[in-house]
Amino acid sequence: MKRVYAMLSIVALWTVMGIGPMADAAAPYKQIAVPAGAVIPVRLIDGISSDQNFAGQMFRGTLDAPVIIHGRTVFPSGTNAWVQLVRVESGGKVKGRSELQLQLASIDSGGLRYPVRSNVVSFRGSSQGKKTAKSAGIGAAVGGGLGALFGGGRGAAVGAGLGAGTGVATRAIEGSKPAFVPPERVVSFRLTAPIHRAG
Numbered sequence: 001m002k003r004v005y006a007m008l009s010i011v012a013l014w015t016v017m018g019i020g021p022m023a024d025a026a027a028p029y030k031q032i033a034v035p036a037g038a039v040i041p042v043r044l045i046d047g048i049s050s051d052q053n054f055a056g057q058m059f060r061g062t063l064d065a066p067v068i069i070h071g072r073t074v075f076p077s078g079t080n081a082w083v084q085l086v087r088v089e090s091g092g093k094v095k096g097r098s099e100l101q102l103q104l105a106s107i108d109s110g111g112l113r114y115p116v117r118s119n120v121v122s123f124r125g126s127s128q129g130k131k132t133a134k135s136a137g138i139g140a141a142v143g144g145g146l147g148a149l150f151g152g153g154r155g156a157a158v159g160a161g162l163g164a165g166t167g168v169a170t171r172a173i174e175g176s177k178p179a180f181v182p183p184e185r186v187v188s189f190r191l192t193a194p195i196h197r198a199g
Contacts, residue, residue, distance in 0.1 A: 034074055034195040041065050041188045042081050050088050050098040051178040059083045064186050074197055080108040098125035098179040104189035118189040125179035
């Protein structure tokens with residue numbers, strides 16, 4: 001019985017002095033925050049294309065550099081990350097450019113997934129507008145030549161129509177190139193809200 005009282009006295013003494021297991025359990029929960037405005041570079045694992053993918057899809061990536069706050073590594077380089085395709089625009093065949101808009105969605109670390117809010121990064125496909133206009137001009141010139149062969153007058157009008165048709169056909173075939181972000185591309189996202197992680 002005396003031994004039981006002695007043990008209880010030791011536990012009570014630990015509690016008063018702020019040491020031991022009971023004090024550890026009562027210790028405040030520590031967090032470390034990655035502030036808004038921090039830039040996080042992500043190396044994509046998957047390729048993303050405006051003519052094959054759709055808004056809402058998630059794509060794999062890894063952190064291309066560690067996230068360090070006050071000399072402490074919050075997320076090491078190589079940490080898994082998820083990038084979301086938030087908007088897709090497919091360029092028209094006659095005009096316009098294809099566009100992809102990406103946003104960093106989350107980071108996986110220590111068996112947990114940390115939601116992320118970041119800016120939107122856009123990628124645009126190249127336009128074929130100048131090449132298309134040139135091709136249309138060539139089509140009109142060809143048509144005019146055919147009109148001359150037909151003897152002018154009504155033949156010239158027919159030839160011009162053929163030329164215009166050739167130009168339009170060329171334009172419809174070429175259009176604009178799809179926007180594409182290849183695998184291994186590093187995309188830098190800026191946080192619009194802090195990330196809180198257990199310290």
